Amino acid sequence: xxxxxxxxxxxxxxxxxxxxxxIADAGGAVLDVEPVDAGTRRSDDLMAAIDxxxxxxxxxxxxxxxxxxxxxxxxxxxxxxxxxxxxLLAEATGAGVIGVPTWASVARATAxxxxxxxxxxxxxGETTTAAVVAGPDDVGDRPG
Numbered sequence: 001x002x003x004x005x006x007x008x009x010x011x012x013x014x015x016x017x018x019x020x021x022x023i024a025d026a027g028g029a030v031l032d033v034e035p036v037d038a039g040t041r042r043s044d045d046l047m048a049a050i051d052x053x054x055x056x057x058x059x060x061x062x063x064x065x066x067x068x069x070x071x072x073x074x075x076x077x078x079x080x081x082x083x084x085x086x087x088l089l090a091e092a093t094g095a096g097v098i099g100v101p102t103w104a105s106v107a108r109a110t111a112x113x114x115x116x117x118x119x120x121x122x123x124x125g126e127t128t129t130a131a132v133v134a135g136p137d138d139v140g141d142r143p144g
Contacts (some may be wrong), residue, residue: 002027004063004064004065004095005026005059005060005061005063005065006023006024006025006026006031006054006057006063006064006065006096006116007022007023007024007025007026007064007065007066007067007068008021008022008050008053008054008059008064008066008067008068008089008095008120009021009022009024009029009067009068009069009100010021010046010067010068010069010070010082010085010086010104011069011121012046012069012074012075012078012079012080012081012082013037013070013071013072013074013075013078013082013102014070014074014102014105014106014121015077018035018036019037019078020033020034020049021033021034021036021046021049021050021053022034022053023053023054023056023057023059024096026065029112031057032052032053032056032057032084033053034049034052034053034056035049041080046081046082046085047085050085057091060118060128061089061092061093061142062085062093062094064089064095065095065096066091066095066096066097066098067086067089067090067095067096067097067098068086068098068099069082069083069085069086069097069098069099069100069103070082070099070101070102070105071083071099071100071101072101073101073102073103073121073123073129074102075128079092097114101131102121103119103129103131103133104131104133104138105118105137106119106121106122107119107131107136108136109134111122112133114131115120115134115135115136115138116132116133116134117133118130118131118132118133118136119131119132119133121122
C-alpha cells in the first residue's frame with residue numbers, strides 16, 4: 001500500500017467562500033486548489049475537480065490519508081452531494097473522513113483581525129447561524 005500523504009478538502013456549502021476542492025500535504029500545507037463550477041449544478045463538476053486537483057498534485061487514490069468535507073450549515077443539496085462523495089471516496093480508498101463546520105471554513109478564509117470573533121452565515125428567509133471563533137485554529141463543533 002502507498003504512503004498516505006495527502007489531505008483532500010471539499011467545500012460546496014457556502015458561496016461566500018467559494019465552492020471548490022483543495023489538496024494538501026500530510027502536514028496541512030495547501031498544494032493546489034480547484035474551483036467547482038458555481039452554477040446551479042455544482043455536483044456535476046465535483047468529481048472532475050477532485051480528479052484535476054489530485055492529478056496536478058500527483059496524488060493517486062491510495063495516497064489520500066484524510067478527506068475533509070464541509071458539513072454545513074449551507075445549501076442542503078450541495079452538502080449532501082459533497083458528504084456523500086467524501087464518504088464514498090473514503091470507503092473506496094481507505095482514507096479517513098472529517099466533517100468540518102462551514103463556519104470554521106469561513107473563519108479560515110476571512111482575514112480576522114482579532115479573536116474571539118463571530119462568524120454569521122445567512123440562511124433562507126431571515127435566519128442566521130452564528131458561531132464564536134476562539135482563534136485561527138478553532139474548528140470545534142458547536143450548535144448554531
